[in-house]
Amino acid sequence: MSSVTQQRVTPAAEHVSASSGILLLVGVNHTTAPIEVRERLSLSATRLPDAVRTLTQQPGVRESMILSTCNRVEFLVWQEQDEGRGNTNLLRFLHEYYAIPASSVEPHLYEFRDREAIRHLFRVASSLDSMVVGEPQILGQVKEAYSCAREAGAVAACLEPLLQRAFSVAKRVRSETQIGSSSVSIASVAVELARKIFGSLQGKTVLLVGAGKMSDLAARHLLQQGATSILVSNRTRERAALIAGQMTEQISAQIVAQPNAPRCSIEVVAFEQLYEQAARADIVVTSTGAETHIFDRSHGLRLMERRRNRPMFFIDIAVPRDVDPGVNEIEGCFLYDIDDLQQVAAAHLADRSRESAEAEKIVTAEVEKYHQHLERREVVPAIVALQENAEAVRQLELARAAKRLGSLTAEQQAAVEALTRSLTAKLLHPQIVDLRKKSEER
Amino acid sequence: MTLLWLRLAVVLYGIASLAVLPAALYNRPRWSQFAIPAAIGAAGLHFVSLAEMLNAAHHRLPVEAHEVQSLLALILALLFLAVYWRHRSVSLGIFVLPIVFLLAALAAFRPGQESFSQPVHTGWVIVHIVLLLAAYAGLIVSLLASVLYLIQERRLKNKGSRLDRLPAVDMPLETIDQIALKTLLFGLPCMTAGLLIGALIAQADYGARYFADPKILLTFGLWIAYIVSIFIRRSSGLRGRRAVYLSSLIVLVVLFVWAANQFSVVHRFATP
Numbered sequence: 001m002s003s004v005t006q007q008r009v010t011p012a013a014e015h016v017s018a019s020s021g022i023l024l025l026v027g028v029n030h031t032t033a034p035i036e037v038r039e040r041l042s043l044s045a046t047r048l049p050d051a052v053r054t055l056t057q058q059p060g061v062r063e064s065m066i067l068s069t070c071n072r073v074e075f076l077v078w079q080e081q082d083e084g085r086g087n088t089n090l091l092r093f094l095h096e097y098y099a100i101p102a103s104s105v106e107p108h109l110y111e112f113r114d115r116e117a118i119r120h121l122f123r124v125a126s127s128l129d130s131m132v133v134g135e136p137q138i139l140g141q142v143k144e145a146y147s148c149a150r151e152a153g154a155v156a157a158c159l160e161p162l163l164q165r166a167f168s169v170a171k172r173v174r175s176e177t178q179i180g181s182s183s184v185s186i187a188s189v190a191v192e193l194a195r196k197i198f199g200s201l202q203g204k205t206v207l208l209v210g211a212g213k214m215s216d217l218a219a220r221h222l223l224q225q226g227a228t229s230i231l232v233s234n235r236t237r238e239r240a241a242l243i244a245g246q247m248t249e250q251i252s253a254q255i256v257a258q259p260n261a262p263r264c265s266i267e268v269v270a271f272e273q274l275y276e277q278a279a280r281a282d283i284v285v286t287s288t289g290a291e292t293h294i295f296d297r298s299h300g301l302r303l304m305e306r307r308r309n310r311p312m313f314f315i316d317i318a319v320p321r322d323v324d325p326g327v328n329e330i331e332g333c334f335l336y337d338i339d340d341l342q343q344v345a346a347a348h349l350a351d352r353s354r355e356s357a358e359a360e361k362i363v364t365a366e367v368e369k370y371h372q373h374l375e376r377r378e379v380v381p382a383i384v385a386l387q388e389n390a391e392a393v394r395q396l397e398l399a400r401a402a403k404r405l406g407s408l409t410a411e412q413q414a415a416v417e418a419l420t421r422s423l424t425a426k427l428l429h430p431q432i433v434d435l436r437k438k439s440e441e442r
Numbered sequence: 443m444t445l446l447w448l449r450l451a452v453v454l455y456g457i458a459s460l461a462v463l464p465a466a467l468y469n470r471p472r473w474s475q476f477a478i479p480a481a482i483g484a485a486g487l488h489f490v491s492l493a494e495m496l497n498a499a500h501h502r503l504p505v506e507a508h509e510v511q512s513l514l515a516l517i518l519a520l521l522f523l524a525v526y527w528r529h530r531s532v533s534l535g536i537f538v539l540p541i542v543f544l545l546a547a548l549a550a551f552r553p554g555q556e557s558f559s560q561p562v563h564t565g566w567v568i569v570h571i572v573l574l575l576a577a578y579a580g581l582i583v584s585l586l587a588s589v590l591y592l593i594q595e596r597r598l599k600n601k602g603s604r605l606d607r608l609p610a611v612d613m614p615l616e617t618i619d620q621i622a623l624k625t626l627l628f629g630l631p632c633m634t635a636g637l638l639i640g641a642l643i644a645q646a647d648y649g650a651r652y653f654a655d656p657k658i659l660l661t662f663g664l665w666i667a668y669i670v671s672i673f674i675r676r677s678s679g680l681r682g683r684r685a686v687y688l689s690s691l692i693v694l695v696v697l698f699v700w701a702a703n704q705f706s707v708v709h710r711f712a713t714p
Contacts (some may be wrong), residue, residue, distance in 0.1 A: 176472070196598060199614035308679035311615055328599055331682045340601045 021062060021158065025117035026090045026109055027074030030131050033108035040100060041073040048145070049152045054097055056154040058089045063159045065149040067124070069141045071131050076121065078158040118162065119367045125170040127180065128359055134179040134352040139170045162370070169366045176362060179355040182348035186341045187217040189348070190315050191225050194283055197313050197334060205229040207281035209274065210288030211243055214317045214338075218285050220250065223264060231281060233269040235288070240268045275299060279306040285315045286322035297326035300333050307332075315341070379439045383432050390424045447491035448512070448550040454484035455519070455543040462535035466612060474532050478523075481539065485519045488546060492516060504571060507703075508549040513572070515545035517579040525583070525621055531613040534621070537586040566639055573636030578696055580629025581668070585689035587622035588682075594618060595682050619681055622689070626672055633665055657702035664695045 028038055043051050048066060055064045055075065063078040075090055095102045112120045123129045125142045146163045149155045155163065174180055183192045191201075198204055204227045208219050211234055219230060230247060234240035244266045251264050269277045278284060278295075286294060295314065303312060314335040316323040321337050328335035336344075398420060408416065458480035465473035492512055496504065504510045522538040525531070594615050613621075644652040652658060671688050674680055680688060 193598070195614060196594070197615045199617045309681050310679060311681075331595075331684075334598050336601065343601065 021078055021080055023076075023078055023114050023117045023158075023162070024090065025074060025076045025112045025120055027067075027072060028105070028108045028110070029072035029074075029129065032110055037105060037108050038071070038073060041068075041094075041098065041105065042070070043068040043073070045144075045148075048148050051097060052149045052152040052154045055090075055093050056152070058093050060089050063149075063156050064154045065145055065159060065163070067142060067145040069138070072124070072129075074124070076117070076159065115367060115371055118370055119363065121162070121166050122169045122363045122366055123360075125166040126173040126359055126363060127170070128173075128356055128363065132184055132349070132352075133356050134184075136174075136180050139167070142170075143167065165366070165370050169363060172366070173359045173362050177355045177358045179352055179359050182351055184345050184349050184352070186214060186317075186338070186345060187221045189341050189345045190218045190285075190336070191221045193315075193334070193336060193344070194222060194313055195225070197311050198282060200226060202226040203228050204282040205231065205280050207231040207233065207269070207278055207284045208243065209233050209284065209286040209294060209322065210235075210290075210318065211239055212287035212317060215285045215287035215315075216243070216246075218315055218317065219247070222283060222285075223247070223251070227283070228264050229280075230264065230266045231269045231277060232266065233271055233274050233277070235271050237268065237270060240271075244268050275302075279303050281312070282310070283313045283315065284323075285317065287317040288322050290318070290322060291320060293324040294322040295327060296324040297330065300324075300327040300330045304330055304332050317341075375439050376436075379435050382435055386428060386431060386435075390428055394420050394424050445491070445550060447487045447494065448546065451484040451487035451491060452543065452546045452550045454480045454487065455515075455539060455546055458484060458535065459539040459543050462532050462539055466531075466533045466536050471612075477532055477535060477539075478526060481519060481523060481535070484546075485516060485523065488512070488516045488519065510571070510575065511545045512549035514575045514579060515542045515549070517572075517575050518542050518545070518582060521579050521583050521625065529613060529617055529621070531617070533590055533613050533618075534583065534586060537589065538583060541582070566643055570636050570640040570643065573632045573639070577629040577633035577636060577668075580625040580632065581689070581692055581696060584622045584625040584629070585686070585693050587618050587625065588686045588689045591615060591618045591622060592682055592686055622685065623675060626668075626675065626689075630668055630672060633668055637661065637665055657699065660695070660702055661699050664692070664699050667692055667695055 028041060030038070033041075043066060048068060052064055052066050055061060055066065055077065060080040061077050062080065065076045067074045067076070075093075077090065079089060091102050091106070094100070094105055098105075120129070125139055127134050127136070127138045130138050142163075146155065149159070183189045194201060194204075201222060204222075206219055206222050206227045206229070208215060208230060223230065230244075232240045232244045232247070234243070247266050251266070255263075274294075278299075284295070288294060300312075309332050311332045311334065314323045314327060314333065316335060316337040319338060323335055323337070325335065325337075327333050398416070401416075405416070458477045461473045461477035461480060463473075464470040465477055492504075492509075495509065495512070504513045518538055519542045522535055522542070525534050590613070594613070598615070641653070644658075671692050674688060675685065
């Protein structure tokens with residue numbers, strides 16, 4: 001195991017390991033492994049069930065789950081008592097299942113046990129370990145990995161409560177911090193800004209001027225958010241028709257997937273009619289290769305007049321810019337160019353970093369709570385055994401005494417029963433307290 | 443006891459006014475969990491206090507300045523809660539709740555001791571007062587929503603590094619604009635009906651001389667200004683800075699009308 005490998009076994013964790021098994025998490029992520037390594041370990045949704053089953057069949061492994069995303073591949077196992085074997089089972093699995101030499105993966109692997117494994121799982125589910133902190137997809141991916149492992153019969157009494165807790169921790173982090181409240185990609189920032197202006201985008205018209213990957217992406221995001229009319233304009237009408245065709249295909253696919261999704265119309269606007277038609281648009285996305293401004297201040301003023309001051313949002317993704325910065329000075333006109341959008345995205349990212357400190361506190365508290373829960377759970381079998389033994393002795397002694405006591409009335413029987421129960425409970429009490437105390441001390 | 447309820451309401455309004463700040467300005471929605479229950483509790487106590495106050499004074503209508511202020515504060519608080527219920531946003535509370543707090547505090551800590559002779563048509567006078575106060579409240583909320591619109595507009599226009607200098611508003615521009623217009627539209631029928639009822643009562647009790655009073659003339663001037671402002675807003679889609687100017691002008695006229703109550707011969711608050 002290389003320098004990235006992390007083994008932090010606390011005394012309490014050792015106790016957990018010794019008595020009921022060990023929780024082990026081994027994996028690679030975007031910080032420890034280059035994409036070449038991650039893609040070798042990556043598992044598609046179709047291969048995942050088989051991989052989980054194979055992992056669970058490894059000697060000593062009781063339960064397991066595999067999380068495979070584009071940024072991480074992690075193996076979470078609950079295995080039998082350590083006995084110094086450590087991650088041997090997992091390394092053997094990696095070697096055999098992937099048919100790759102362990103030495104090519106080992107330098108990139110990290111390993112966490114017990115308390116630290118719990119912490120890592122909670123951090124991953126809460127999106128604190130993600131490349132873009134606070135991104136919402138990871139929780140869904142962890143849930144999918146859990147469903148897959150559960151269907152494969154690889155998740156049971158040990159991992160089930162742990163994963164359920166991980167989901168609730170992630171939910172708590174989302175609801176109690178602002179970690180995921182703002183967008184950090186250009187397209188989603190554009191949509192977020194549009195929502196700040198218009199609220200719901202239902203019934204809004206988007207004008208797409210020019211063609212470009214980013215503007216296309218922004219328009220698709222706006223469509224997904226409910227924009228119901230898209231106007232496409234380009235200097236070459238054929239190109240505009242092509243973009244409109246691609247969007248129509250996307251909408252058709254969306255309608256097949258979601259029959260109740262709102263319908264959207266797509267219309268090609270001749271470039272010569274751009275200024276007449278632009279007043280219809282609430283949102284204008286521009287990304288042409290023009291050397292001069294397509295929309296200048298006078299266009300903005302005329303548009304606002306024709307729209308009777310209804311707000312208009314210009315998203316200018318072109319370089320050089322398509323919209324005169326003076327347009328932003330017109331009341332009711334809002335202009336964001338690519339730098340503005342990037343600046344907002346960067347500010348949101350910084351906000352998320354600040355919020356992550358708060359989220360880390362929640363995770364730490366939750367790890368502690370869960371660990372205490374595990375410790376309490378551990379002494380339960382010992383306490384139950386003690387109580388069962390005492391009850392057996394009580395029953396035996398009662399049976400012996402019954403002959404000597406002769407026939408008792410129902411009231412006398414109840415009194416004897418209560419007396420023996422009380423005596424047993426009082427004798428057991430200090431031992432049970434002592435067990436719990438020792439467990440907590442450990 | 444009446445004052446105790448009102449003072450408790452003032453404390454709760456104060457809590458709501460403070461709690462709404464982090465909720466609306468610092469994007470901490472959890473603070474709404476304090477602000478909204480506090481505002482609801484305050485409005486409840488406020489209503490009880492007002493009802494008891496009027497009952498104890500042996501009349502059912504607010505006639506003294508502090509009673510009218512108290513009723514206006516209550517209507518404003520209810521309007522704020524209605525906007526919250528509809529849009530789930532506390533942003534308007536940044537402005538409305540401190541105004542409610544001040545109006546209620548004035549009534550709670552400087553109560554009047556009026557002697558009042560029971561007027562005729564008491565029921566209709568109550569309707570007249572409540573309708574006019576509702577119209578004023580609508581106008582005030584509309585002005586505050588316009589200010590909120592201006593803040594949100596500036597914030598969106600400033601972008602980038604200057605983005606955080608203005609307070610965050612958790613409502614979209616269009617929603618704020620709708621609130622500004624709808625509260626204005628809500629106020630007009632209230633004012634029209636209130637004035638009509640008042641005019642009929644005055645005509646029946648005092649005759650035509652009542653309408654020659656400058657305060658009464660100013661009130662009708664206010665009504666015309668109100669109609670003109672709605673017409674301008676609707677026809678030209680007035681928003682932002684100019685909408686604030688227009689609403690401010692109307693509120694200024696309202697303040698004149700309010701102040702004229704102190705000087706009018708035929709229409710004034712009851713005197714201590």
